[in-house]
Amino acid sequence: MNALGWGLLLAVLLAGWAVLDGAVQGGVPLVRALGGRDDPRRRTVLATVAPFLLLGEVWLVAAAGVLLAAFGHAEATLWAAGYPCVVALLVAWVLRDAALWLRSRLPSPRWRQGWDGVGQVASLALPAAFGxxxxxAWVRFSVVAGQADGGSGAAQALAVALPTVTAGLCVATTRVHGALVVAARAPEAVAREARRRVRRALVPAAALATLAALGALDVAALGTSSALLAAAALIAAAGVALAARFDLDRGAHRTGAVRAAGPVLAVVPVVATVAVVGPQVLALAAPPTVLHGLTWPVLAAFAGVLAAQAVTWRVLVRPLGPRTAVFL
Structure with missing residues (x-):
């Protein structure tokens, strides 16, 4: 498998993580809003997104492995440029998981509410750090490729503004995605309130996607022409969000736009990032001999992961009922 194949594999793994773990990132902050002080109701909200927790993390770990093995130079560049973001992502990830696993270990209301608060903050910080x-990466890899002057005023302004916009975009898109998953799997009383939350979050998500598209156009103006594809993807995602808002406004919550809004918005930051930095990352790939030597072991492991996740999906991911097993 050549560098392009490895790049596509990395993109698929990140997209899978964004969709699966994005449901958890967006669902956990709704525990307090939808559950109030009623612990069984809070656990119901958690139970709607709990099956996605381990499924999604497998994809992120696999993506990190592919990045290190096939694109070590790109990983080093990203680490040097975004060290605080990487640390924040890892800390938020650990705290989010700790909150989910520990919150029901003791019956104390204060214990559970405290961990719910930690989980809520960490679940907001995780997509913000990733965004x-x-x-x-959008700005840094353009500079590394020699397509932009890192000391120019335009590049410096983008280096501050763009991460802020993309961080907000990831928080908003995961909020929509998580609320839609809760609405799809929860009993009607909870699902109805979750749909209200979706309706409120769609317009901010569309606005942030549009701002990110403008940022992608600025990156393209600096010389990274592939950023035009990112801008197109972001504008399309904003259109899906607005179409879903229109359908919810008229009381239709089972339309194609509403069902597509969650996955589309969850994955669009990954798609846009791949479009912007893809050519530069491929140029920093490991030598062909290394890539070819890793191909069959990695593909075999990937096939095994897909099979295991397919079985897990069929067992765990279905609407909640009286006999649904809850492990959080």
């Missing part, structure tokens, strides 16, 4: 890291 900021993506924004850093």
């Amino acid at each position: 900021a890291l993506a924004g850093v």
Whole structure:
């Protein structure tokens, strides 16, 4: 498998993580809003997104492995440019998981509410850190490729503004995605309130996608022409969000636009980042002999992961009912 194949594999793994773990990132902050002080109701909200937790993390770990093995130079560049974002992402990831696993270990209401608060903050910080890291990569890899002057005023302004916009975009898109998953799997009383939350979040998500598209156009103006594809993807995602808002306004919550809004918005930051930095990352790939030597072991492991996740999906991901097993 050549560098392009490895790049596509990395993109698929990141997209899978964004969709699966994005449901958890967006669902956990709704525990307090939808559950109130009723612990069984809070656990119901958690149970709607709990099956996605381990499924999604497998994809992120696999993506990190592919990045290190096939694109070590790109990883080093990203680490140097976005070190604070990487640390924030890892800390938020650990705290989010700790909150989910520990919150039900003791019956104390204060214990559970405290961990719910930690989980809520960490679940907002995790997509924000990932989005900021993506924004850093947009600017940094253009500079590394020699397509832009890192000391120019335009590049410096983008280096500050773009990570802020992409961080907000990831928070908003995961909020929509997570609320839609809760609405799809929860009992009707909870699902109805979740749909209200979706409706409120769609316009901000569309606005942030549009701002990110403008940022992508600025990156393209600096010489990274592939950023035009990112701008097109972001504008399309904003259109899907607005179409979903229109359908919800008229009381239709089972339309194609509403069902597509969650996955489309969850994955669009990854798609846009791949479009912007893809050519530069491929140029920094490992030598062909290394890539070819890793191909079959990695593809075999990937096939095994897909099979295991397909079985897990069929067992765990279905609407909640009286006999649904809850492990959080």
